[in-house]
Amino acid sequence: MHELAVTESLLEIAVRHAQENNARRISALYLVIGQWSSILDDSVQFYWDIISDGTIAKGATLHFRRVPVTLSCLDCGQEYQPTSVELVCPKCGSTRVKVKTGEEFQLEAIDVDE
Amino acid sequence: MPQRIPVVEKILSANDRLAVENQSRFNAANVFAINVMASPGAGKTSLIEQTVRGLQGRLRIGMINGDIATSFDADRAQAAGATAIQINTGGDCHLDAVMVQSALTQLDLASFDLVIIENVGNLVCPADFKLGTHKSVLVASIPEGDDKPYKYPGMYRGVNAVVINKIDLLPYVPFRMDFFKQGIEVLNPGVAQFELSCRTGEGLPGWLAWLEGQVKEFKQA
Numbered sequence: 001m002h003e004l005a006v007t008e009s010l011l012e013i014a015v016r017h018a019q020e021n022n023a024r025r026i027s028a029l030y031l032v033i034g035q036w037s038s039i040l041d042d043s044v045q046f047y048w049d050i051i052s053d054g055t056i057a058k059g060a061t062l063h064f065r066r067v068p069v070t071l072s073c074l075d076c077g078q079e080y081q082p083t084s085v086e087l088v089c090p091k092c093g094s095t096r097v098k099v100k101t102g103e104e105f106q107l108e109a110i111d112v113d114e
Numbered sequence: 115m116p117q118r119i120p121v122v123e124k125i126l127s128a129n130d131r132l133a134v135e136n137q138s139r140f141n142a143a144n145v146f147a148i149n150v151m152a153s154p155g156a157g158k159t160s161l162i163e164q165t166v167r168g169l170q171g172r173l174r175i176g177m178i179n180g181d182i183a184t185s186f187d188a189d190r191a192q193a194a195g196a197t198a199i200q201i202n203t204g205g206d207c208h209l210d211a212v213m214v215q216s217a218l219t220q221l222d223l224a225s226f227d228l229v230i231i232e233n234v235g236n237l238v239c240p241a242d243f244k245l246g247t248h249k250s251v252l253v254a255s256i257p258e259g260d261d262k263p264y265k266y267p268g269m270y271r272g273v274n275a276v277v278i279n280k281i282d283l284l285p286y287v288p289f290r291m292d293f294f295k296q297g298i299e300v301l302n303p304g305v306a307q308f309e310l311s312c313r314t315g316e317g318l319p320g321w322l323a324w325l326e327g328q329v330k331e332f333k334q335a
């Protein structure tokens with residue numbers, strides 16, 4: 001379980017950006033989590049409620065945007081979503097592919113009150 | 115009036131910054147560092163023991179072991195001839211840069227050529243937490259099955275070498291090496307791969323030569 005470490009990091013980033021913008025309160029956080037990046041489960045919200053208490057982010061809502069994996073074939077250009085038993089290009093069988101989406105692990109934005 | 119502020123910052127940015135500091139400490143002491151990751155029981159400690167023995171008299175090796183509760187693995191590395199210290203993560207499923215930073219205060223870095231960090235046995239979390247090592251190595255093993263790159267792609271994406279351990283068990287366990295390697299090729303094209311057995315010693319020389327070459331290259335840079 002590393003949701004606690006992740007939650008602490010989130011709080012630090014959100015508060016820093018809010019302060020840089022002279023905000024008094026953070027009301028929402030927007031997270032972007034790719035399917036191939038870390039697994040984050042609902043316990044993030046649980047930890048969040050505890051560690052944001054007493055901060056300007058108390059009570060803020062966490063919004064998760066989950067991004068599926070998209071691969072793009074470097075040989076034939078096909079874009080596809082891999083399965084748990086197949087990664088190669090389904091059209092031409094190439095192993096030369098690029099990961100287009102699915103590795104995001106970011107705090108994209110926050111909502112604040114001035 | 116609520117207002118939206120764009121942030122676009124990696125969630126583990128604080129850990130990333132500390133990892134950069136750790137790497138500066140390794141660099142200042144002219145020590146090459148690697149992060150060894152794998153599922154529980156794949157053979158991380160066995161590989162480290164064999165590496166310490168195989169490079170005896172050639173490289174001075176320090177070892178940092180992350181374990182949830184015990185010091186068995188650090189003791190094994192010590193017995194093989196390394197200076198080893200233990201970090202008990204207290205239940206955490208991975209090492210992070212803070213834990214390594216505090217471990218570094220207990221090691222006389224300048225007395226080593228190579229520091230090997232054994233991460234906590236886990237195929238998901240350790241990949242996200244950079245430690246500040248120069249290279250990372252994933253140890254896979256035959257009994258785990260040939261589908262692991264497909265199930266844990268995040269782990270295979272970022273590493274610099276994949277060690278395929280326990281090849282002595284190939285006659286007894288179904289394992290499609292082609293399928294396994296095809297997964298690796300898609301996820302991490304051209305990554306160094308070593309098929310070996312820590313039990314019989316088969317394939318170890320190739321791994322040792324690669325590692326020694328990496329250390330030499332680092333020291334010359």
Ligand SMILES: Nc1nc2c(ncn2[C@@H]2O[C@H](COP(=O)(O)OP(=O)(O)OP(=O)(O)O)[C@@H](O)[C@H]2O)c(=O)[nH]1
Nearest residue numbers: 153154155156157158159160235279280311312313
């Ligand atoms: N047959 C066979 N067994 C091996 C080989 N390498 C390691 N083992 C065995 O696999 C088991 C686990 O090895 P360890 O080196 O402790 O694995 P580890 O990854 O450090 O395990 P944790 O630190 O507990 O996650 C031990 O019983 C080893 O003897 C090998 O090449 N062949």
Ligand SMILES: [Mg+2]
Nearest residue numbers: 158159187232
């Ligand atoms: Mg071990």
Ligand SMILES: [Zn+2]
Nearest residue numbers: 073076089092
């Ligand atoms: Zn194709």
